[in-house]
Amino acid sequence: MALSAATTAATEALKVNRAPTGVNPQEVHRWMQSFNWDFAKNRTKYPTKYHMANDTKEQFKIIAKEYARMEAIKDERQFGTLLDGLSRLGAGNRMHPKWGETMKVASNFLEVGEYNAIAAAAMLWDSATASEQKNGYLAQVMDEIRHTHQCAFINHFYSKHYHDPAGHNDARRTRAIGPLWKGMKRVFADGFISGDAVECSVNLQLVGEACFTNPLIVAVTEWASANGDEITPSVFLSIETDELRHMANGYQTVVSIAHDPASSKYLNTDLNNAFWTQQKYFTPVLGMLFEYGSKYKVEPWVKTWNRWVYEDWGGIWIGRLGKFGVQSPPSLKDAKQDAYWAHHDLFLLAYALWPTGFFRLALPDEEEMQWFEANYPGWYDHYGKILNEWRALGCEDPSSKFIPIQWLEKNGHKVYVDRVSQVPFCPSLAKSTNTLRIHEYNNQLHSFSDDWGERMWLTEPERYECQSVFEQYAGREISEVVVEGHGVRADGKTLIGQPHVRGDKLWTVEDLRAAGCVFSDPLRN
Amino acid sequence: MTKNAYNYGIMEKTGKAFADEFFAEENQVVHESNAIVLVLMQSDEIDTIVEEMILKEGKKHNPSITVEDRSGFWWIKADNKIEVDCAEASEMLGKTYSVYDFLVNVSSTIGRAYTIGDKFVITSELMGLDVKLKDI
Numbered sequence: 001m002a003l004s005a006a007t008t009a010a011t012e013a014l015k016v017n018r019a020p021t022g023v024n025p026q027e028v029h030r031w032m033q034s035f036n037w038d039f040a041k042n043r044t045k046y047p048t049k050y051h052m053a054n055d056t057k058e059q060f061k062i063i064a065k066e067y068a069r070m071e072a073i074k075d076e077r078q079f080g081t082l083l084d085g086l087s088r089l090g091a092g093n094r095m096h097p098k099w100g101e102t103m104k105v106a107s108n109f110l111e112v113g114e115y116n117a118i119a120a121a122a123m124l125w126d127s128a129t130a131s132e133q134k135n136g137y138l139a140q141v142m143d144e145i146r147h148t149h150q151c152a153f154i155n156h157f158y159s160k161h162y163h164d165p166a167g168h169n170d171a172r173r174t175r176a177i178g179p180l181w182k183g184m185k186r187v188f189a190d191g192f193i194s195g196d197a198v199e200c201s202v203n204l205q206l207v208g209e210a211c212f213t214n215p216l217i218v219a220v221t222e223w224a225s226a227n228g229d230e231i232t233p234s235v236f237l238s239i240e241t242d243e244l245r246h247m248a249n250g251y252q253t254v255v256s257i258a259h260d261p262a263s264s265k266y267l268n269t270d271l272n273n274a275f276w277t278q279q280k281y282f283t284p285v286l287g288m289l290f291e292y293g294s295k296y297k298v299e300p301w302v303k304t305w306n307r308w309v310y311e312d313w314g315g316i317w318i319g320r321l322g323k324f325g326v327q328s329p330p331s332l333k334d335a336k337q338d339a340y341w342a343h344h345d346l347f348l349l350a351y352a353l354w355p356t357g358f359f360r361l362a363l364p365d366e367e368e369m370q371w372f373e374a375n376y377p378g379w380y381d382h383y384g385k386i387l388n389e390w391r392a393l394g395c396e397d398p399s400s401k402f403i404p405i406q407w408l409e410k411n412g413h414k415v416y417v418d419r420v421s422q423v424p425f426c427p428s429l430a431k432s433t434n435t436l437r438i439h440e441y442n443n444q445l446h447s448f449s450d451d452w453g454e455r456m457w458l459t460e461p462e463r464y465e466c467q468s469v470f471e472q473y474a475g476r477e478i479s480e481v482v483v484e485g486h487g488v489r490a491d492g493k494t495l496i497g498q499p500h501v502r503g504d505k506l507w508t509v510e511d512l513r514a515a516g517c518v519f520s521d522p523l524r525n
Numbered sequence: 526m527t528k529n530a531y532n533y534g535i536m537e538k539t540g541k542a543f544a545d546e547f548f549a550e551e552n553q554v555v556h557e558s559n560a561i562v563l564v565l566m567q568s569d570e571i572d573t574i575v576e577e578m579i580l581k582e583g584k585k586h587n588p589s590i591t592v593e594d595r596s597g598f599w600w601i602k603a604d605n606k607i608e609v610d611c612a613e614a615s616e617m618l619g620k621t622y623s624v625y626d627f628l629v630n631v632s633s634t635i636g637r638a639y640t641i642g643d644k645f646v647i648t649s650e651l652m653g654l655d656v657k658l659k660d661i
Contacts, residue, residue, distance in 0.1 A: 024642070025623070025625065026624075026640065026641075026643075030660065033582065056653060057636070057639075057652075057653065057658045059638065059639035059640070059652070059658065060628070060638075060639060060640050061639075061640055066623075066625045069625065070625045070626070070628055070629055073626070073629050074629050077629070108626055111533065152557075210635075213633070214564075214633055214635070216566055217633075218598065218632060218633050221595075221596070221597045221598065222549075222595050222596055222597070223599055225596035226595075226596070233596070233597030233598075234597075237564075237566040237598055237632045238566070238632075239632065240564070240632040240633050241566065241628065241629060241631055241632050243632075243633060244631060244634040244638055245631055248634075248637070248638065248639070251637060252653065255652075255653035271603065300543075302547065303536055303543070306535065306536065306547060307536065309533075310552075310555070311558070312558075312560075312562055312635045313556030314556070315555055315556050315557060315560070315638055316558050316560060316561065316635045316649070317635070318555050319555045319556055319557030319558055320557055320558070320559075320649065320651060321651070321654075323558055324651075324654055328554040328555040329555075332553060332554065336547065336548065336552075336553065337548075340544065340547065340548075368528055373541065374539065374540060375539065375543075377540050377541050377544065446572055456621075464548070479534060498537075518642035525538040
């Protein structure tokens with residue numbers, strides 16, 4: 001058959017200019033730099049008060065083909081490990097039960113963070129002007145989708161293989177009643193996707209990812225391993241393999257604005273607010289999960305915080321940027337106070353309100369109490385005595401009809417919720433940075449626990465209107481609220497939350513009702 | 526114990542001694558550091574690269590490199606810079622192994638990390654501010 005003129009021409013042309021059979025991906029990256037995302041005007045739906053420069057880079061020179069191949073290998077390795085070897089070894093049921101409960105919180109909350117980060121990275125793609133920076137953000141959007149799936153898969157895996165799936169299978173249904181959910185949404189949702197685009201990048205990438213993912217996603221795997229959990233290291237360390245590119249995106253965002261002298265007007269305030277916002281929640285919650293949600297301790301949480309947050313993030317990221325006008329966050333001193341005490345404060349309140357959780361908590365045993373006192377001198381006299389008193393009052397046993405929040409009320413220890421961070425606090429018992437202050441605005445009372453959140457609220461009060469569980473359910477009996485908020489297992493009577501990790505003596509709705517516990521709003525009583 | 530060890534300095538202390546240093550006035554602001562931290566997921570290839578490249582040739586070029594086994598990951602801290610040449614790794618492993626294969630198991634970086642050709646670099650330099658980011 002005769003060749004067409006076009007085919008002949010193409011064949012002749014290829015003889016002269018051979019098509020490449022193998023190209024280094026980084027050469028492709030250089031070639032692709034000739035393409036760009038330039039528009040006549042970079043119109044964005046998400047403007048920023050900063051001026052982002054146009055020559056910033058994507059440090060890993062990712063192109064679509066290599067990105068897809070790299071991520072496919074990660075997933076093949078991770079899912080292959082879980083679905084094959086670890087399933088056969090029964091790994092999903094070999095961890096200490098205290099840690100099994102901790103992972104209900106860690107995997108569910110991280111999933112929400114990853115989900116919101118999809119939108120955050122997409123917003124930054126829209127705001128940035130440099131083509132390479134956009135490329136970095138675009139890869140991050142896809143990464144965050146992958147991470148959302150990974151966290152969901154951890155819950156799916158544990159739901160099938162862990163002996164107590166309640167809380168892994170559908171945690172979100174309890175989001176209205178669990179006091180930890182709202183604070184988590186403040187850092188993981190509002191912090192990432194509300195407000196100025198660059199401020200969101202500082203929250204998400206420069207603080208959330210470059211600082212707190214190291215304890216949350218890396219250090220957590222040490223605790224997991226120590227407590228017999230082989231699932232979490234396989235998944236979380238794989239999630240973190242994408243985070244380094246996100247940290248680089250955050251760094252390039254700073255590079256993109258550093259040339260503009262006007263940036264110095266805002267950057268240090270935004271950095272301090274972001275640092276305080278993220279630490280206010282992560283510091284107590286991670287510390288509580290690690291130390292109170294494990295049997296075998298790796299090291300005191302305050303040391304983990306000192307290494308990853310203070311020395312490495314503070315020194316290597318923020319300290320190095322000092323000559324470009326980036327200052328040490330003024331809230332650091334208060335954050336260090338929190339790193340030492342806030343997780344103990346939070347455990348006391350979380351345990352007092354255990355029926356509202358989607359996970360089980362357990363009191364530290366004698367050996368653990370000695371560990372706490374050795375590492376946090378003064379712990380026993382302040383916290384240990386209260387926990388032992390609760391134990392003596394039978395808080396673990398349903399026949400006691402005793403919920404620890406009743407002890408706090410009876411002894412005049414009111415529990416408030418900080419309007420900005422949504423973190424519960426008890427001013428009369430807290431050893432972390434917590435002093436009560438109350439403002440009235442729009443005929444509503446608002447409680448605050450620290451200077452930094454109070455300042456943020458005074459600047460933008462309309463941004464922080466979320467109601468606390470105490471305001472929402474004031475006057476309501478607690479079992480009624482727990483049933484309404486889906487805190488009950490599939491049998492229709494046993495609570496998801498429990499004050500111990502034993503197999504027997506599980507609290508039911510009836511047991512909780514017998515305690516006669518009623519929610520009260522501390523701002524109105 | 527070297528100054529880049531996981532439990533160096535204040536981290537060696539316990540109880541009140543730790544608290545005294547943690548809350549000392551001079552430690553209420555960040556201190557600039559020229560260190561870098563690299564977290565590598567443990568795997569067949571990474572274990573070999575750590576053993577044969579980072580702890581041998583890498584340490585010859587940069588004696589400050591410290592490597593610690595933290596169960597699921599290698600925690601590596603050094604002053605200034607670490608480079609991993611994946612062409613060299615490929616030869617050693619006896620299979621195709623590009624810088625993107627290496628990135629499959631790079632779990633975290635504290636410092637500025639980038640790729641250049643088939644090399645992975647993590648540095649304390651401020652690329653784009655102090656120095657221009659190298660391109661191929």
